Amino acid sequence: xxxxxxxxxxxxxxxxxxxxxxxxxxxxxxxxxxxxxxxxxxxxxxxxxxxxxxxxxxxxxxxxxxxxxxxxxxxxxxxxxxxxxxxxxxxxxxxxxxxxxxxxxxxxxxxxxxxxxxxxxxxxxxxxxxxxxxxxxxxxxxxxxxxxxxxxxxxxxxxxxxxxxxxxxxxxxxxxxxxxxxxxxxxxxxxxxxxxxxxxxxxxxxxxxxxxxxxxxxxxxxxxxxxxxxxxxxxxxxxxxxxxxxxxxxxxxxxxxxxxxxxxxxxxxxxxxxxxxxxxxxxxxxxxxxxxxxxxxxxxxxxxxxxxxxxxxxxxxxxxxxxxxxxxxxxxxxxxxxxxxxxxxxxxxxxxxxxxxxxxxxxxxxxxxxxxxxxxxxxxxxxxxxxxxxxxxxxxxxxxxxxxxxxxxxxxxxxxx
Amino acid sequence: xxxxxxxxxxxxxxxxxxxxxxxxxxxxxxxxxxxxxxxxxxxxxxxxxxxxxxxxxxxxxxxxxxxxxxxxxxxxxxxxxxxxxxxxxxxxxxxxxxxxxxxxxxxxxxxxxxxxxxxxxxxxxxxxxxxxxxxxxxxxxxxxxxxxxxxxxxxxxxxxxxxxxxxxxxxxxxxxxxxxxxxxxxxxxxxxxxxxxxxxxxxxxxxxxxxxxxxxxxxxxxxxxxxxxxxxxxxxxxxxxxxxxxxxxxxxxxxxxxxxxxxxxxxxxxxxxxxxxxxxxxxxxxxxxxxxxxxxxxxxxxxxxxxxxxxxxxxxxxxxxxxxxxxxxxxxxxxxxxxxxxxxxxxxxxxxxxxxxxxxxxxxxxxxxxxxxxxxxxxxxxxxxxxxxxxxxxxxxxxxxxxxxxxxxxxxxxxxx
Numbered sequence: 001x002x003x004x005x006x007x008x009x010x011x012x013x014x015x016x017x018x019x020x021x022x023x024x025x026x027x028x029x030x031x032x033x034x035x036x037x038x039x040x041x042x043x044x045x046x047x048x049x050x051x052x053x054x055x056x057x058x059x060x061x062x063x064x065x066x067x068x069x070x071x072x073x074x075x076x077x078x079x080x081x082x083x084x085x086x087x088x089x090x091x092x093x094x095x096x097x098x099x100x101x102x103x104x105x106x107x108x109x110x111x112x113x114x115x116x117x118x119x120x121x122x123x124x125x126x127x128x129x130x131x132x133x134x135x136x137x138x139x140x141x142x143x144x145x146x147x148x149x150x151x152x153x154x155x156x157x158x159x160x161x162x163x164x165x166x167x168x169x170x171x172x173x174x175x176x177x178x179x180x181x182x183x184x185x186x187x188x189x190x191x192x193x194x195x196x197x198x199x200x201x202x203x204x205x206x207x208x209x210x211x212x213x214x215x216x217x218x219x220x221x222x223x224x225x226x227x228x229x230x231x232x233x234x235x236x237x238x239x240x241x242x243x244x245x246x247x248x249x250x251x252x253x254x255x256x257x258x259x260x261x262x263x264x265x266x267x268x269x270x271x272x273x274x275x276x277x278x279x280x281x282x283x284x285x286x287x288x289x290x291x292x293x294x295x296x297x298x299x300x301x302x303x304x305x306x307x308x309x310x311x312x313x314x315x316x317x318x319x320x321x322x323x324x325x326x327x328x329x330x331x332x333x334x335x336x337x338x339x340x341x342x343x344x345x346x347x348x349x350x351x352x353x354x355x356x357x358x359x360x361x362x363x364x365x366x367x368x369x370x371x372x373x374x375x376x377x378x379x380x381x382x383x384x385x386x387x388x389x390x391x392x393x394x395x396x397x398x399x400x401x402x403x404x405x406x407x408x409x410x411x412x413x414x415x416x417x
Numbered sequence: 418x419x420x421x422x423x424x425x426x427x428x429x430x431x432x433x434x435x436x437x438x439x440x441x442x443x444x445x446x447x448x449x450x451x452x453x454x455x456x457x458x459x460x461x462x463x464x465x466x467x468x469x470x471x472x473x474x475x476x477x478x479x480x481x482x483x484x485x486x487x488x489x490x491x492x493x494x495x496x497x498x499x500x501x502x503x504x505x506x507x508x509x510x511x512x513x514x515x516x517x518x519x520x521x522x523x524x525x526x527x528x529x530x531x532x533x534x535x536x537x538x539x540x541x542x543x544x545x546x547x548x549x550x551x552x553x554x555x556x557x558x559x560x561x562x563x564x565x566x567x568x569x570x571x572x573x574x575x576x577x578x579x580x581x582x583x584x585x586x587x588x589x590x591x592x593x594x595x596x597x598x599x600x601x602x603x604x605x606x607x608x609x610x611x612x613x614x615x616x617x618x619x620x621x622x623x624x625x626x627x628x629x630x631x632x633x634x635x636x637x638x639x640x641x642x643x644x645x646x647x648x649x650x651x652x653x654x655x656x657x658x659x660x661x662x663x664x665x666x667x668x669x670x671x672x673x674x675x676x677x678x679x680x681x682x683x684x685x686x687x688x689x690x691x692x693x694x695x696x697x698x699x700x701x702x703x704x705x706x707x708x709x710x711x712x713x714x715x716x717x718x719x720x721x722x723x724x725x726x727x728x729x730x731x732x733x734x735x736x737x738x739x740x741x742x743x744x745x746x747x748x749x750x751x752x753x754x755x756x757x758x759x760x761x762x763x764x765x766x767x768x769x770x771x772x773x774x775x776x777x778x779x780x781x782x783x784x785x786x787x788x789x790x791x792x793x794x795x796x797x798x799x800x801x802x803x804x805x806x807x808x809x810x811x812x813x814x815x816x817x818x819x820x821x822x823x824x825x826x827x828x829x830x831x832x833x834x
Contacts, residue, residue, distance in 0.1 A: 092699065092702070093697065093699065094697050094699075135700075135701075136699070139700070141701075201655075202652050202654075202655050203652065203655035203656070220654065222654065224700060224701075233804075233806065233807055234803075234804075235619045235620065235779065235780055235803075235805055235806060236687060236689035236691055236712040236714070237619075237637065237639065237687055237712075237714050237778075237779040237780040237781060238618075238619050238620035238687075238778075238779030238780055238803065239620070239687075239779075239803070240684045240685075240687075241681075241684055241686075241687070241688065242684045246689075248672075248690050248691070248693060249676075249690075252669055252672055252673065255665075255669055256669065256673070259666075264658075267657045267658055267659045268657075269658075270653060270654055270655075270656075270657075270658070271658065272653035272663075272700075272701070272702075272703055273665050273666075274653055274665070274695075274698070274699055274700050274701060274702050274703060274704055275695065275698050275699060275700045276665060276693055276694075276695040276698070276704075276707075277693075277698075278691075278692065278693040278694075280510070280511050281691070281692050281693070281694075282509065282510070282511075282553070282691055282692060282806070283552075283556070283641060283689075283691050283692045283710035283711075283712050284552075284641075284689070284691060284712050284806070285509070285689075285691050285806050286689055286691060287691055287693075290693075293700035294700075295653040295654075295700050295701050297653070297654050361654075362652065362654040362655030362656075363652060363654040363655055364654065386651075386652075386655065386656070387650075387651075388652055389650065389652055389699070389701070389702050390650050
């Protein structure tokens with residue numbers, strides 16, 4: 001289905017870029033980066049800016065008990081299930097200007113283009129900003145979409161603390177009080193007809209292939225664990241190695257054993273230890289505590305379950321003198337998108353003469369929690385060198401505008417005449 | 418040689434304990450610990466307390482260009498080379514109440530007992546508090562004794578910074594300005610006739626053997642290194658393991674190779690990685706920097722030199738995708754004390770009916786930098802469970818008083834009649 005030409009023309013590359021750059025000022029860090037933690041004053045400022053733009057367009061604004069934010073463009077049938085699009089506005093601590101926020105602003109730009117092109121859709125279109133997708137301030141990520149979809153109860157993370165000791169519940173209550181002027185919806189309502197999320201790829205494939213659009217077919221599963229190795233402090237000069245309970249050395253043994261457990265000659269499995277903390281962390285004292293993170297991902301549910309379930313036992317068996325606790329902090333099985341949304345995205349890209357590729361997502365996204373509720377999918381655009389979660393993260397105004405044009409056309413098709 | 422009985426009786430167990438407990442209030446932390454960083458306001462407060470006690474006794478006070486502090490008891494021959502005793506007043510960040518400070522207060526108590534017993538010695542006796550033995554705020558440790566003995570130039574550490582970014586030079590200048598009322602001596606003067614340092618053992622041997630006194634025969638050598646592994650940040654979900662430059666994984670390879678290099682079936686060599694820092698330290702981001710410390714010790718100079726010199730090459734060979742920089746931050750060869758001081762300590766312990774053991778020191782101490790200048794030695798007392806560098810560090814009032822009685826008798830013998 002070819003999109004109306006006036007819709008494509010109405011997507012304004014410069015306007016979208018300008019909004020992105022204005023958002024990037026809220027939490028700007030050196031090297032063109034952004035640090036905008038969820039539920040922070042900066043997050044509230046960004047949301048107020050977005051709400052202002054939405055109200056100028058005539059959209060209505062609502063939130064919910066987890067501060068997910070909804071901007072509604074009305075359909076000719078207000079009772080029809082809406083088409084939902086969006087992403088998130090929080091960033092990694094040392095993050096970039098596009099991850100998440102572009103998906104929200106692309107939704108806004110697409111809706112604005114639809115309105116300016118004078119296109120009436122039967123279904124409403126809603127733009128959503130999910131709370132805490134990154135998990136940078138409060139772990140894990142995707143809390144907003146997990147609670148909204150019913151994947152986890154909304155009070156699951158009440159006692160999770162940030163680095164300053166603030167609980168998620170306290171930060172959320174403060175945030176909701178500051179947005180008490182917004183109407184608050186029950187979770188999961190209105191149930192969407194379809195969900196489309198636009199996002200930078202966060203990988204090198206589209207750029208390497210000279211492609212414009214990634215048609216996301218599914219998202220690999222992720223399991224996160226926090227491991228604590230408990231040993232005993234000893235003086236580095238006096239205690240024989242044979243008498244030590246050295247948390248650093250047992251951490252090494254544990255990670256080496258996990259490397260063996262997760263070894264994959266096909267290099268499809270992703271196993272990452274990205275976070276390590278040692279205490280008391282003094283050069284002349286044997287460590288009595290080593291804490292590290294495990295990020296395990298695989299597109300095959302069976303592999304993810306089998307290898308992930310083996311982690312605690314493998315760690316215990318690897319230890320020499322210490323003890324370990326293993327806590328799973330995130331568990332999302334792989335999802336495959338039903339064909340409706342990927343097909344609509346593919347038709348839109350083809351009609352606009354763009355080069356596209358069907359591909360899975362290595363990163364997790366809020367979209368995976370919408371899968372049980374409605375046909376879902378994602379649109380990827382290339383990002384430079386595949387880099388994300390870093391200030392140097394970059395997609396060009398042209399690349400982003402192409403993605404938004406595809407999004408706009410897909411939304412019009414999904415929302416119907 | 419038996420000490421005069423009135424000298425032994427004059428060593429006041431309760432007075433020494435009371436002074437230790439008053440010092441322990443300056444920087445007290447939970448669990449009976451102490452955090453008193455060198456050249457801090459707390460350090461100055463502790464030094465003023467010590468100076469007050471010394472002046473009450475009639476001792477004269479001086480400092481030097483590195484803020485080493487000297488309390489002088491005059492001899493019948495004021496021009497004779499003095500006998501020097503002491504230790505340090507700074508603590509580890511999560512330290513105890515006895516490490517260092519007891520050696521200083523034992524010197525004060527011994528001098529007070531000598532004066533109260535009416536014993537005149539030919540040589541002066543000086544009590545010293547060396548600056549920054551621990552290296553807890555500014556690394557490495559032993560700066561005061563290294564500069565005073567000429568082992569390193571006094572400006573060697575000017576640009577070393579603490580965690581807050583303050584340079585050692587700035588902290589030193591501020592400190593010296595606050596002690597401008599004290600006379601300032603040139604380094605290395607007056608050259609001592611002998612040096613005796615009292616210290617808790619920081620190991621389990623004396624307690625396990627039911628012994629009172631350790632007669633320290635020498636100090637093993639220490640080399641410290643800081644290693645930085647430089648890789649590249651990547652998204653944990655999208656980047657195949659084969660394409661990563663993962664600083665955590667290459668750090669593991671480097672430490673595993675170092676474990677092999679330093680393997681010692683006799684368990685005499687000490688190899689410790691006590692400090693580990695990873696950046697950006699996010700669970701879903703491959704680390705681009707891993708920094709770790711190496712603490713290598715051995716009583717045999719040849720082993721220490723050979724294994725230590727091999728470290729950079731072994732690390733380089735172990736890396737898969739990253740690069741490494743290796744910086745040596747401390748290098749002190751093993752020392753063996755000449756017999757004069759250990760023999761005097763042994764005679765004093767035997768004359769008092771105390772059970773003693775000749776033993777090397779696993780920890781380094783300021784004493785090792787005095788070895789080139791004069792006959793030197795140390796007196797160890799047991800500490801509970803061998804624990805030090807921790808709030809639970811403990812020696813009893815009785816154990817400490819026994820050590821001070823041995824120190825007093827040894828000082829009288831070394832200072833001569």
